[in-house]
Amino acid sequence: MAERFAINRLPGFTTIAVLAFLALYIPIITLVFFSFNAGKTVMGWDGFSLQWYAVAWGNVAVQEAAWRSVVIAFWATLIATTVATMAALGTTRRRPFRGQTAVYVAINQPLMVPEIVTAVALLIVFAWVKVQSGYQGLGYLILAHAAFCIPFAYLPIRARLEGMDLSLETAAADLYATPWQTFRRVTLPLLAPGIVAGAMLAFITSLDDVVITEFVKSAGQDTLPTYMLGQLRRGVTPEVNAISTALLGLTVVILTAFFLLTRERR
Amino acid sequence: MAGEVTISARNVVKAFGQGAGAVRALDDVSVDIRQGEFFTLLGPSGCGKTTLLRLIAGFEMPTEGTILLDGTDISTLPPNRRPVNTVFQSYALFPHLTVAQNIAFGLEMLGKPGAEVKARTAAMLALVKLEAMATRKTSQLSGGQQQRVALARALAPQPKVLLLDEPLSALDLKLRKEMQIELKRLQLETGITFIFVTHDQEEALTMSDRIAVMSAGKIQQVGTAKEIYIHPKNRFVASFIGETNFLTGTAEAGALRLATGDRIDVPGMTPGGTVTVCVRPEQLRLGPAEDGAIKARVRTLVYFGTDTHCHLALSDGTEIVARLQSPASGDAGLAEGQEVGVTFAPGAVQRVED
Numbered sequence: 001m002a003e004r005f006a007i008n009r010l011p012g013f014t015t016i017a018v019l020a021f022l023a024l025y026i027p028i029i030t031l032v033f034f035s036f037n038a039g040k041t042v043m044g045w046d047g048f049s050l051q052w053y054a055v056a057w058g059n060v061a062v063q064e065a066a067w068r069s070v071v072i073a074f075w076a077t078l079i080a081t082t083v084a085t086m087a088a089l090g091t092t093r094r095r096p097f098r099g100q101t102a103v104y105v106a107i108n109q110p111l112m113v114p115e116i117v118t119a120v121a122l123l124i125v126f127a128w129v130k131v132q133s134g135y136q137g138l139g140y141l142i143l144a145h146a147a148f149c150i151p152f153a154y155l156p157i158r159a160r161l162e163g164m165d166l167s168l169e170t171a172a173a174d175l176y177a178t179p180w181q182t183f184r185r186v187t188l189p190l191l192a193p194g195i196v197a198g199a200m201l202a203f204i205t206s207l208d209d210v211v212i213t214e215f216v217k218s219a220g221q222d223t224l225p226t227y228m229l230g231q232l233r234r235g236v237t238p239e240v241n242a243i244s245t246a247l248l249g250l251t252v253v254i255l256t257a258f259f260l261l262t263r264e265r266r
Numbered sequence: 267m268a269g270e271v272t273i274s275a276r277n278v279v280k281a282f283g284q285g286a287g288a289v290r291a292l293d294d295v296s297v298d299i300r301q302g303e304f305f306t307l308l309g310p311s312g313c314g315k316t317t318l319l320r321l322i323a324g325f326e327m328p329t330e331g332t333i334l335l336d337g338t339d340i341s342t343l344p345p346n347r348r349p350v351n352t353v354f355q356s357y358a359l360f361p362h363l364t365v366a367q368n369i370a371f372g373l374e375m376l377g378k379p380g381a382e383v384k385a386r387t388a389a390m391l392a393l394v395k396l397e398a399m400a401t402r403k404t405s406q407l408s409g410g411q412q413q414r415v416a417l418a419r420a421l422a423p424q425p426k427v428l429l430l431d432e433p434l435s436a437l438d439l440k441l442r443k444e445m446q447i448e449l450k451r452l453q454l455e456t457g458i459t460f461i462f463v464t465h466d467q468e469e470a471l472t473m474s475d476r477i478a479v480m481s482a483g484k485i486q487q488v489g490t491a492k493e494i495y496i497h498p499k500n501r502f503v504a505s506f507i508g509e510t511n512f513l514t515g516t517a518e519a520g521a522l523r524l525a526t527g528d529r530i531d532v533p534g535m536t537p538g539g540t541v542t543v544c545v546r547p548e549q550l551r552l553g554p555a556e557d558g559a560i561k562a563r564v565r566t567l568v569y570f571g572t573d574t575h576c577h578l579a580l581s582d583g584t585e586i587v588a589r590l591q592s593p594a595s596g597d598a599g600l601a602e603g604q605e606v607g608v609t610f611a612p613g614a615v616q617r618v619e620d
Contacts (some may be wrong), residue, residue, distance in 0.1 A: 042292075170325055171358035173345040175372035176423065189362045 028248070035241035052242040062243060065227035072138060072223060073206035076145030077153075080206075081199045083146070084136075084153035085191070092161040093169075110148040118148065119215035126216055136218055145206040146214045153198035154207045156262060160194025192262045200258045204251055270336075272459045273299040273322060273427055275304045280317050291317040293483035294331075299427075301463060306462045308470040309480035310506070315463045319429050322461065325346045335426065346375070348585075349419035352429040356437070357412050358406040365415050366400040366505055367389065372423035377542055387519065390418040393452065404534035410441045414448070421456060428453075430462045430514050434469065446473055446522040467507050471495065495546075504544045511550075512618075513588040517541040522615075526581045528560040532615050549614030550588035552606045559607025562586070574598045578608065 036054070039046030042103045056062050087107050091100065110118060126140045168190070172182040191242065217226060224247065228240050280292040292314045299305045307315035320326045321333060322344035332341045336454055340348055351372065360368050369390050373383045390398045394414040404412060413433060420428055428443060430449075432444045453460045464470055470477050471491040479502070487499040498504035501512065515524040518537050522530045531597045555561050562578040565585070569592070576588040576598065588608070590598050600606070 032314065073432060165356065167356055167358040168360060170373075171344075171352070171354060171360070172327075172371070174323060174350075174352045175419070176346045177371075178346055178375075186360060231485050242329035 015031045017178050024177075030246045031241050034238055035245040037238045037241075040237065052238040053246075055241045056239050056246075057197050059239070061215050061222075061227060062224070064221045065224045068138070068221065069207055069223040069225070072145055072260070073203050075142040077202040079142070079146035079204045080149035081153045081157075081195060084157055084198055084202075085195055087150070087154055088158040088161050092158060109152045111151045114210045115148075119212045122147075122212060123215040130218075139222065140218075141221060141223075142214050143211060144212050145209060147207070148212060149202035152201040156197040156201065157191065157194045160191055160197075164190055176254050197262045198260050200261075204254055208247065208251070219226050253262050270301050270305075271298045271334075272336060274334040274337075275318065275322075276332045276334065277319070278333065280321060280326060281330045283328045290322070290483050292328075295485055296331075297478055297485055297488060300458060302457050302459055303461065304450070304460045304473060304475045306464060306470040306477045307472040307480055307508075308464055308467060308477050310465055313480040314452070314483040315465075315480050316431055319352075319431055319461065319463050322427070323350055323352050323429050326618075339561070349423075349426045350429060350587045351423060351425040351427075352431065353413075353416045353420045353433045354594045355432045357416040357433075359412055359415055359419070361403070361405055364401050364403060365396060365407070366413055368404060369422050371419060376423055386422055390422045393455070394418045394419070394448075402455070409437055410445065411515060413437065413445060417449075417452060419445070421452065421458065424456075425458065427459045427461060430460060432463055432465070434464075435466075442469075449473065471507070479506060481506070495614055498544065498618055501542065501544075502617050504616075509547055509587065509589075510544045511547060512542055512544050513584070513586070514540060514542045524560070524582075524584075526560070526584075528580075529616055530560070530610065532617060533613075536618065542620060543585075543615050544618050545610050545614050545616070547575070547587045547589035548573075549611040550586070551609045551611065552588055552590065552610065555605045555607040560611050562606055562608050564602050564606060566602060566603045567598065567600060569596070576600060578606070 024222035034045075036048050036050065037046060038051065091103060091107075105112075106231075121141075122144050128142075130136065130140075162185075168186055169182050172186045173179070177185060190229055208225055209223075209228060212231070213223050213226050217223070222230065226242065230239050231237070272570075275297050278292050278295045279290065281288045281290050281602065282487060283289055284367075295314070295318060307318060309315045309433055321328055324340070324343055324347075328341055332339050334340065335348070335350070350471040360371065363371070366387050368497065370383050370387045373386055378386075383531045391400055394417055396411060396414055396418070399407060399411060399415075404415060408417065413436075416433070433449075434445050437445060446469060449460070449462075461471065462470075473518070474491060476488060476490055477494055479486045481502050487494055487503045489497075492504060494507055499511075504512070513522070513524060513530070514524040515530075517523075517535050517539055518529070520531065520533060520535055522532050522535060522541060522543055524530065530543070535541070553559060560580060562580050564603065565579050568575040568577070572592060574590050574592050578586050578588060578591055580586065
């Protein structure tokens, strides 16, 4: 037998890996670093301070945008996770049907279609609906977010369903459980970690969306990311850094929880 | 024990797939299984035994024919409406529930009152000797313990019939022997009809009241272990259960004439045509090559401890095997190449269909 191929023994492997990590993380580290700057710029260091966090925290516009982001993300996650769970059940818990691949593609469409196309499409449709119905609320943003969150919720739920032993559901039916009881008492409890993981991914995806939100929102419906985008037009202040760092922290917390939930516990 | 018929399969056909590509997993199967019986479906993999079990459980619906439970047609009832429970090959224990919750599951689904569920769960835990494990998760149990939980869970709702789908196949030999005895004990204590699926002939012979030998989607023979071993109906049954020697010749009145010219007494044989008989290796007697015995030459001798297998060739080259009990010295008194005379124990020669 020839010596086993090991990629980590190739010359330059370590150098390339280190450079790649630097390229990924230097911008983020810089952003976090200057959020603690005492000065007014994001270029020169004037000493450590938490003042920009205080400024952001006390800014009514930031508060409103953050709350709006959370409200939209909450409802979009709820809708997307429910739809994704049903879609995952439909695509794993019945005999394969003609056009199943087309259904997969349809469900995952938001991952493949350029976001700007979806944004323009939604803008046009919602503009028409707004004229017809007169409704101007957050519902449009919630629906739009729910739509592009579905594939993010769907993938972990489907993975969990496919990994589940089908004989468990057969056993429940054998032990006098009706189809609904089987779902309620066996499938759902075993699926729960997948659903929570899917919901977390959907929540994060909704929270940081810019493109679709920017197109669909009405006046005065800024979310945190679109508010930040608006601020940047008037020059970068460390306040934006502080908000970004807070969002980053939240994302890291949620993603860590996601990782802990989905990893195999054996 | 052999009382009324509990499960009756009538002309059951199960086809998978459609049109020309369809496979008949069961091909016109009819069988009656009696109340309180330990009934085994025995056959090689792909013979349809598990399909028949799944039809009785309700996991599949028959393509044709009916399945009766106590005279009522249950062919199209979903599994949750059949008073029949299954022990799965993989056990299929609910990983998110404790041992006690697993056992209580069926009773709860039947809507039994809480006190009854508790009492029966405790009784089942005692029956399978797992009282100490009640609050454990099933993943913390050994294979043998999981097996017993699966049994307790399936027996708890007191089904009319318990279906067992190769339940011992995942256990090691020693544990398997223990569970065979355990299963037999549970069946006698509960009096429930057991339908047991296996491909292991020894398991079938030692545990069953009656056995159905299956092959190619059909039941080849139904009978007690002795009936099937001593009077196999056809070539498949004779060769699947134990070892056997086949001899083919021309039927004469009360005898079979081999191609070698030798004559074997077969009581009741009527003249005409080519006929196959079988003789178990342990029914062969070896003696001096004299008149009335079939002349054969010893090819090889294989020592197995309790007995010695003697491979013989008849004068036309037909190979047969004799199983001789080893004497105290261990030496069967035979040598390879030696000429011997073969006779058969009275009644040992059985005519079989092809």
